[in-house]
Amino acid sequence: MKVSKGDIFERVFIREEVHLQIEQEAGSKVKIHVINAPFSITVNQLGEGCQTEIYGLENLHGEENVTAETHVTHSVGGGTSNQLIKFVLADNARGRFIGDLKIAQDAQETEAHQTNRNLLLSETAEMRTQPQLEIYADDVKATHGASTGQLDESALFYMQQRGIDKQKARQLLVNAFMKDVINSISDERVREELLNTIDGVVE
Amino acid sequence: MKPLLEIKDLHASIGGKEILKGVNLVINEGEVHAIMGPNGAGKSTLSAVLTGNPAYEVTSGEVWLKGENLLEMAPEVRARAGVFLSFQYPVEIPGVSMTNFMRTAINEKRKYEGKEPLSAKEFLSLMREKKKLLELPDKLNNRSVNEGFSGGEKKKNEIFQMAMLEPCLAILDETDSGLDIDALRIVAEGVNRLKTPENASIVITHYQRLLDYIVPDFVHVLADGKIVKTGDKTLALELEEKGYEGF
Structure with a gap:
């Protein structure tokens, strides 16, 4: 799907599996929350000055096994992206976060943040985190952090x-x-x- | 006088290392006991063991609270039965508001006592009343427990919680550490105003300073895991002068 110039796409998905491929035009804004469902969200900022916010919250029990995937690409500069993905894992739950963040060579003055925090409530719960950052531009502000604790x-x-x-x-x-x-x-x-x-x- | 707390030959260790090596102590209703002693003597271990901190292991001995076996109670049951610890290092709990925390605590205690939970209105007016005692600002209600509080605010917040929960036995663990003189006075006045003929306090401190404000009936010296000397408040002055050498 395409979010046109200056438009806002904002959605909260609760217990609803999400597969989205989004192309953002200049000045558009995307804000997505996914609560308690697997998701795969791909966003490409194709125009200048885009904003992207992706939030995920997975509260997992029993034998639940959930993968959350984000692929955010800043093709053009002057945009921001912010991702906060949290997992709470009890019992034998399995969680996986795959987060690709790419800032292309031309995407100068980009600000991008990716945070993944996970809470393990049992000895047998398991979390796998695979962040991947590719930054080709030099004038950017980018942070990423992942932590799993009790x-x-x-x-x-x-x-x-x-x-x-x-x-x-x-x-x-x-x-x-x-x-x-x-x-x-x-x-x-x-x-x-x-x-x-x-x-x-x-x- | 009725015994509130009886500690008999209490031994406790952490990580296999014995810290308490036979503590005996009887505390009656209405009494204030100070426990002083050098660093590492076991003062904080005693408060941890009395409150059921899982990091410590009781290896032998008995503790009775109003005739009930304290050591068999879970930490939260000890608290509901009236044992309160003012922590030396109050814990910050981001994301849990003071209001939510305190309301949960109060209602757990009321349930244990067979009372109805407080309504939101009753609870808030109780908070307001008790907060005045410690000169705590109202804005603390919406803040997370101890998060971003100054050292003095944290200690005042401990005594505020004590005022809310009205324990029969309050253990003040190094409550004076990190307090300036004004905060110390407010904290001590709070403690003094909470004193009744039915409750008792244990004041753990390294220095005599706090005992100028909270006057103890008994002063005990804890050294190397045992109470080695007991006296009245003049013992604290003596210790201030001569130090703990010789113990």
């Missing part, structure tokens, strides 16, 4: 010391981990609904 034991104990049982404390920390992805949703109604869903687990 819940903070000292925070868990702190909450238990205040009378909160361990299960509830874990849930509070997991919700806190997921919140920034949800908070970045523009549509207030959808955002509040999702925040209520995760907070509802705690009350």
Whole structure:
């Protein structure tokens, strides 16, 4: 699909598998959230001054196995891209993030960020992260970061010391981990609904 | 006087290394006990063991809280039963708001006591009331637990939580460390105003300074994992003068 000059394409996909190939024209904006579904999103910025935002949140349990894939190409300069992909993996869940970020030689003054954070809640859950950056332009600002960790034991104990049982404390920390992805949703109604869903687990 | 806490020949270790080597202590309702001692004597280990920190292993001994076996309780059950620790290093919990955290904690305790949970309105007015005690700004409600708080705010926040939860046994672990004199005064006044004939405190400190503000009934010296000397508040002054040499 094509996002025409100056247009905005903004969507939140919840539990809906996403396969998108997007070409952006100058000054267009793409903002996509995918919550709890596999996705593969390819974006090519073909015009100047494009904005691309991709957010993924995968909260996986049991034997679930989910791959999230992004391919972002800055063919032309002056654009920005921001990606935040988070996985929470419990039980025997498997997660995989493949993130290609390419900044072409002509794409000067590009700003591109890719972040992948993952939380493992069990010994048997597994996460594979494959970021790949290809930067051919020299005047760019690009960052990428990937980390996989466990819940903070000292925070868990702190909450238990205040009378909160361990299960509830874990849930509070997991919700806190997921919140920034949800908070970045523009549509207030959808955002509040999702925040209520995760907070509802705690009350 | 009724015994609130009885510690009998308590031994505890971390990573196989024995830190507490036979601690005996009885704390009655209404009493303030100071535990002083050199670094590494086991002061913080004692507070960790009493609150059930999983990093420490109790190898022998007994601890009774109001006649109940404290060591058999999960950490959260000890807290609901009224054991409160003011942490030496309060933990930052990004993304969990003070309000959500405190409301969950209060309602867990009320459930344990067989009481109905507080409504949002009741809870907020309780927060407002207790916050005044510590001169804490209202904006802390919406901030994440301890995140970006200054050292003084963190310690005030500990005592604020203590005021909210009204424990029967408060353990103040190095609450004076990192506090300037104004913050120290506010924190100490908060602690003093929470004192009742039914509750008790253990004040763990390296320095005598805090004890000018929170006056103890007993001062114990913990050295090499044991209480080696017990006295009244004058012992703290003596220690300040002579140091811990000889223990």
